[in-house]
Amino acid sequence: MTVHKVTAFITRIGPEGQPQLLLFQHPQAGVQIPAGTVDEGEDWQTAVLREAREETGLTQLTIQRYLGRIENELAPDERILNRDSQILSQPDEQAIPFQPLFTRGNTFKIGQQNGRFRQITYLEYDRLPDPQAITLYINGWLPEASLSQHKTRLYVHLLCQETTPDRWSLPGDNNHIFAPFWANLQPKPAVVAPQDRWLDDVYHKLLSER
Structure with missing residues (x-):
C-alpha cells in the first residue's frame, strides 16, 4: 500500500x-x-x-x-504507518501499548521482524536549540501489516x-x-x-x- x-x-x-x-x-x-x-x-x-x-x-x-x-521518500530502513496505531512494548497484540496514538503517515526506522510484528524506533527532535534535543524516543513493535514501504x-x-x-x-x-x-x-x-x-x-x- x-x-x-x-x-x-x-x-x-x-x-x-x-x-x-x-x-x-x-x-x-x-x-x-x-x-x-x-x-x-x-x-x-x-x-x-x-x-x-x-x-x-x-x-x-x-x-x-x-x-x-x-x-x-522512504529509505530502505524506513516504513510509513498506513493506519492509526499504538506502538506495542512487545511483539504481541496483548502487550502494553505506548502513548501516544500514532496517526497514519508517521515514519519509523525498522529493525528485526518477529512473526507478524516489526521492531521500530521513533524519534522526535526539537530542531531549534543548538545542538538539537530529542523530545520523544520510542522503541517498540508494530504489526507488519500496519507499515508500508512506499x-x-x-x-x-x-x-x-x-x-x-x-x-x-x-x-x-x-x-x-x-x-x-x-x-x-x-x-x-x-x-x-x-x-x-x-x-x-x-x-x-x-x-x-x-
Whole structure:
C-alpha cells in the first residue's frame, strides 16, 4: 500500500507586487511549508486544501495546478504507518501499548521482524536549540501489516484568495502554536530539511507563474 503525502505551495502577490510564499513557524521544528497525509478514501485535492487550512487557518484557497511528485521518500530502513496505531512494548497484540496514538503517515526506522510484528524506533527532535534535543524516543513493535514501504509526495500550487496580515498565529497539533507568515519568493526563502529539497524541486515553476 502506498501512503500519499501532499505539500501545499501557497502563493500571493505581495503589497509591492512581488510573489510571496506562505510558510509557518513551528515552535519546535522550525520554518516549514504546509504539508500532510492524504487520509484513506480522500483524494489529493481535498487533502491539500484540508492540510493547508489546518496549518494556516486559510479557507479561501484555490488549486492552481499540480506541480509534480517524489515517487518514494522512504529509505530502505524506513516504513510509513498506513493506519492509526499504538506502538506495542512487545511483539504481541496483548502487550502494553505506548502513548501516544500514532496517526497514519508517521515514519519509523525498522529493525528485526518477529512473526507478524516489526521492531521500530521513533524519534522526535526539537530542531531549534543548538545542538538539537530529542523530545520523544520510542522503541517498540508494530504489526507488519500496519507499515508500508512506499510513500509518494505530491506537490500542489495553491493561490490565496483572501486578504491576510503578513503574519498571524493559530493553534496547531499537540498544543503547539503555529505562526504562518508571507515570505518573498526572491531570494528563495530558507526552510527546514528535507523541505528545502521540496522547494528546490518546484522553485522555478513557482517563479514562472508570476
